[in-house]
Amino acid sequence: MFGRERLPVKTPEQILLMRRAGLVVGECLQWLRDSARAGMTTGDLDRQAEDFIRGQGATPSFLGYYGFPGTLCVSVNDEVVHGIPGARVLEDGDLVSIDCGAIVDGWHGDAAITLVVGGDAAARAEDLQVSAATRRALWAGIAALRPGIGIYELGGVIEDSVRDSARADGRRYSIIDGYTGHGIGTEMHMEPTVHNERVRMRGPQVRPGATVAVEPMVTLGTHESHELSDEWTVVTDDGSRASHWEHTVAVTDGGLWVLTAVDGGAAELAAVGATFAPLE
Numbered sequence: 649m650f651g652r653e654r655l656p657v658k659t660p661e662q663i664l665l666m667r668r669a670g671l672v673v674g675e676c677l678q679w680l681r682d683s684a685r686a687g688m689t690t691g692d693l694d695r696q697a698e699d700f701i702r703g704q705g706a707t708p709s710f711l712g713y714y715g716f717p718g719t720l721c722v723s724v725n726d727e728v729v730h731g732i733p734g735a736r737v738l739e740d741g742d743l744v745s746i747d748c749g750a751i752v753d754g755w756h757g758d759a760a761i762t763l764v765v766g767g768d769a770a771a772r773a774e775d776l777q778v779s780a781a782t783r784r785a786l787w788a789g790i791a792a793l794r795p796g797i798g799i800y801e802l803g804g805v806i807e808d809s810v811r812d813s814a815r816a817d818g819r820r821y822s823i824i825d826g827y828t829g830h831g832i833g834t835e836m837h838m839e840p841t842v843h844n845e846r847v848r849m850r851g852p853q854v855r856p857g858a859t860v861a862v863e864p865m866v867t868l869g870t871h872e873s874h875e876l877s878d879e880w881t882v883v884t885d886d887g888s889r890a891s892h893w894e895h896t897v898a899v900t901d902g903g904l905w906v907l908t909a910v911d912g913g914a915a916e917l918a919a920v921g922a923t924f925a926p927l928e
């Protein structure tokens with residue numbers, strides 16, 4: 649379309665650098681998932697993550713971002729995103745979202761997971777369900793990334809996935825208003841916006857070389873949230889619990905490469921019928 653906004657793209661060499669950053673983030677989150685225990689503080693997780701990232705020769709990207717004081721965002725229960733790590737002690741059954749970002753040679757990776765402290769045995773059924781629904785919506789959005797689609801169209805795909813899960817689970821899920829995914833590369837947050845809900849516009853057309861962060865945030869109650877007086881932590885207005893999952897993804901010539909998945913997305917892409925096409 650004449651005058652249509654162009655989606656920025658990266659060269660294969662640049663995507664390979666982004667994979668290095670993404671792998672640091674993916675491995676850090678995998679390690680945190682395996683080590684999070686009741687009795688630890690969110691600050692303990694944060695220190696371990698900073699050591700891990702720096703030990704890989706990478707730099708934490710959140711630390712100092714607009715003054716943010718942590719390497720991770722750790723958001724517990726009714727906290728949706730941007731939780732500041734600190735003295736809070738984790739308890740069995742807590743629903744915890746961990747968001748992590750790292751920089752290698754100036755290139756960024758950004759991803760988030762949700763876990764239940766103490767594992768499935770300690771979890772409320774609805775917490776496992778909302779986390780699974782959010783993760784499913786993430787992978788549905790990723791699988792929809794292909795040359796020719798408008799990037800805003802992911803919003804409808806994510807919304808439909810969450811609605812289908814709500815029906816299947818017999819729950820009311822809401823997608824948090826006002827927060828979205830984003831383009832990523834030499835900065836963490838770049839154009840374009842990656843919507844989590846259906847919008848009227850199609851947005852810039854996806855083409856090979858595009859790199860975006862897809863990150864649905866879903867609650868067991870309201871879509872409305874507010875920031876606490878710490879000016880960071882976002883909580884649901886009704887106290888309902890929330891889940892957040894995120895990956896940084898590259899659209900390659902033959903398909904997709906999930907830069908923050910340790911396996912590059914091979915397993916999950918196959919499961920959702922998308923083509924795994926790494927550059928290495």
Ligand code: MG
Pocket residue numbers: 747748749758759760863894
């Ligand atoms: Mg993130």
Ligand code: MG
Pocket residue numbers: 758759829830861863894
């Ligand atoms: Mg992000």
